[in-house]
Amino acid sequence: MRYFALIYHVAEDYVSRRAAFREEHLELARAAHRRGELILAGAFSEPADRALLVFRTPDASVVEDFARNDVYVKQGLVTRWEVRPWNVVIGDEPG
Template identity: 50%
Template sequence: MKYYMLTYLLTHDYMDRRGDYREEHLLLADDYYKKGLLLMGGALSRPADKAVLIFRSEMVNDVEAFVKEDPYVKNGLVESWEIRDWSVVVGVV
């Protein structure tokens, strides 16, 4: 299995706008979590300008599918996003 780090750059008004899409976003995240693809995720704070999600999958396509389905992305709360391969050397492998 491979690990991937998805990083979102959030809009300046993310905290004000996320309420309309939060439940749908969390349902999507929970679905990926239950499938064993999403290990953890959340927004950074002070400032809440980025979010980081850690995936474990054989293919990056699973992470790309999450991004395409995410209501935060579809509704413009994410200015940009990046998927990076993550070489885990300590911890759960």
């Protein structure tokens, strides 16, 4: 298993628009968390311009599929996203 960071760059009006789509977005995230794929997730604040989701999966395709199916991406709340492999040095549990 490898770690991947999914970085969302969000629209300027993200905070005001997200309420209509939040439950659908959270259900997708909760399902990924239940499967053990999504480890941590949250939005940055001050400024609220990005979000970070950390996955532990065999390959990046799982993370890419998550982003492509996320209502925040589909509805334009996320203006750009990227998946980056993340080399964990401290805190990784043997798997």
